[in-house]
Amino acid sequence: MNTFSIKLFFSEVCIVIFLHMLSFAFFEIKQNNNKFGGIFTIVFSLLSIILSIFVFWTN
Numbered sequence: 001m002n003t004f005s006i007k008l009f010f011s012e013v014c015i016v017i018f019l020h021m022l023s024f025a026f027f028e029i030k031q032n033n034n035k036f037g038g039i040f041t042i043v044f045s046l047l048s049i050i051l052s053i054f055v056f057w058t059n
Contacts (some may be wrong), residue, residue, distance in 0.1 A: 002056070002059075004044055009054055011057075014049050014053055016050070017045075017049070018045055018046070018049045022042065022043035022045070024041065025038040025039075025041040025045070026038065027036075028041065
């Protein structure tokens with residue numbers, strides 16, 4: 001049974017993971033001049049976080 005507090009905790013953990021992935025993507029763009037890898041990391045992590053939160057909240 002998913003209570004509101006569990007859903008909120010899961011969402012917060014997902015947001016923290018997304019922020020960590022953003023810092024890695026910006027590091028790739030700035031330090032390694034890997035624009036494609038950084039943008040791909042941002043897009044992929046954003047889509048995966050949005051979909052996981054959506055599935056968890058709707059199910």
